[in-house]
Amino acid sequence: MAKNRVLCALGLLLLVGCFPIELDVNKEGHLLVTRQEGFFVVDPVSKKVKLIQKATEGAEPSYARFSPDGKQVLTVSKSGFQTFDFSLVTVANGKAKQIFQVDSAANARFSPDGKYIAIVAGSNDDDPEFKSKVPELHLVTTANGNAKKIASKIGTNIQWLADSKTIVLLEAKSKEGDVGFAGTVSTLDVATGKLTAKAAVIVNQQFAFDVSPDGKKAVFTAFAAGKVGSKLEKDENGGENLHELTLATGATRNLKIQPKYAYYSPNGKSLLLALPSEGFSFESVQLQIADANEVTKSTELCTASYPLALGGEGAVRAGWISDKSIYYFVERKVYGTTGKSLQLLTIGTDGSKPTLLQPAIDSAAFE
Numbered sequence: 001m002a003k004n005r006v007l008c009a010l011g012l013l014l015l016v017g018c019f020p021i022e023l024d025v026n027k028e029g030h031l032l033v034t035r036q037e038g039f040f041v042v043d044p045v046s047k048k049v050k051l052i053q054k055a056t057e058g059a060e061p062s063y064a065r066f067s068p069d070g071k072q073v074l075t076v077s078k079s080g081f082q083t084f085d086f087s088l089v090t091v092a093n094g095k096a097k098q099i100f101q102v103d104s105a106a107n108a109r110f111s112p113d114g115k116y117i118a119i120v121a122g123s124n125d126d127d128p129e130f131k132s133k134v135p136e137l138h139l140v141t142t143a144n145g146n147a148k149k150i151a152s153k154i155g156t157n158i159q160w161l162a163d164s165k166t167i168v169l170l171e172a173k174s175k176e177g178d179v180g181f182a183g184t185v186s187t188l189d190v191a192t193g194k195l196t197a198k199a200a201v202i203v204n205q206q207f208a209f210d211v212s213p214d215g216k217k218a219v220f221t222a223f224a225a226g227k228v229g230s231k232l233e234k235d236e237n238g239g240e241n242l243h244e245l246t247l248a249t250g251a252t253r254n255l256k257i258q259p260k261y262a263y264y265s266p267n268g269k270s271l272l273l274a275l276p277s278e279g280f281s282f283e284s285v286q287l288q289i290a291d292a293n294e295v296t297k298s299t300e301l302c303t304a305s306y307p308l309a310l311g312g313e314g315a316v317r318a319g320w321i322s323d324k325s326i327y328y329f330v331e332r333k334v335y336g337t338t339g340k341s342l343q344l345l346t347i348g349t350d351g352s353k354p355t356l357l358q359p360a361i362d363s364a365a366f367e
Helices: 359-363
Strands: 030-035 038-042 050-053 057-068 072-079 083-090 097-104 105-110 116-122 136-143 149-151 167-174 180-190 196-202 209-211 216-220 224-226 243-248 252-254 260-266 269-277 282-293 292-307 319-322 325-335 339-347
Touching: 030 057, 030 359, 038 057, 038 072, 038 359, 050 072, 050 083, 050 359, 057 105, 072 105, 083 105, 083 116, 097 116, 116 325, 136 243, 167 196, 167 209, 196 243, 196 359, 209 260, 216 224, 216 252, 216 260, 224 252, 260 292, 269 292, 292 339
Parallel strands: none
Antiparallel strands: 030 038, 038 050, 057 072, 072 083, 083 097, 105 116, 116 136, 136 149, 167 180, 180 196, 196 224, 209 216, 216 243, 243 252, 260 269, 269 282, 282 292, 319 325, 325 339
C-alpha cells in the first residue's frame, strides 16, 4: 500500500477537531476522498468515482483510511459540538459498524496486519504540567471494538512499524517557549506500553515526521535534535531544519533544508519535500522530489496549496500515490476574490501528466 502520511499539529495547546486534509491510497492506487456528501473512492487513471458511505444527517464526514487489505474503510464523522464517531465500512456492500466514539480526535492509523487501529484523541481533563488537554493514544481492536489507552502527552502524528507491534511517535516532555516543545522521538510497544526514547528534539506545534517503509529511518522537522539525554539549545534565528534519525542507533543528521513536511516514497528511495514558495507565500509550497540519501539532489515539481492552519484542522498536504506519482491540492478563486475552492490533482514525479480530478469527483458527489 502506498503511504500518505501527514502530521496534524502537536496539539498540546489545542486538539479539538484536528483532522487534516489528507488522502489515503490503497494498493490499486485508488484515492480515498472525504467530502461533505460522504466518503468516495477515486481511480485517478480512469477517473471513476464510487460512493462508499453517504453522510448521515447531522454528521460531518471528517477523515477516512483504507484497511491494509482494502476491503474496509475506516470513516470518521463529527456530530454535535465535537463528537467523533469511528466506523468500519465494508467496501463491497457499504455495511457500516461503529467501533469507537470520542470527543476531540486528531489521527487514526491501521496496524499493518489490520488487527488494530491506533487513534489519537484529546484527554478529558487538563494536564497539570501543560495546563491544557493533551493527546492520548488509544488502541482499538478491529474485530470487536475493544479499546484501551496506551500513551499520553504525545504528538498527533504516529507511524506503525511493519511488525504491527511498535509505533513511532513524539513524546512531549516540557514546553519550549510559546508554541514549542522539548521531548523525544520514541518507539512504543503497544502490548506493554513501554516507551523507548531514540532521539532528543525541540520542535514546534507543526512538527512533521515520517518513517521509512523499511522502518530503519525517520525524518522530522525540528529546531534541534541530538542524542537522548543531551542538552539541546534552540537557535532562535535558525528555523526548523529537516533531520534524519537512524532508529537502531539513535544517530541524527541535520539535512540542512527547511521543508514544511517531507514524506518517503513507497519504496523509500525518494522524499517528497514541501519547500517554502518564492516570495514568502503563506498559502502555498513548492513540491520537490529528492533522493532520500542526498536531499540536495532534488527536482522541482509543482506549486501546491498550503494554507495557514491553527492546530491541524484545515492543514492541507500532498502525498504519494506510487513511486512515480503524487497527489496534491491547489486553491482556486472560483467566485471573485474570496470564493475559493480546493482542487485535487495528480502528477508524475518527473512532472509529466498533471491531471485534474475535481470535475469527476464533483459530478459523482452531486449525482
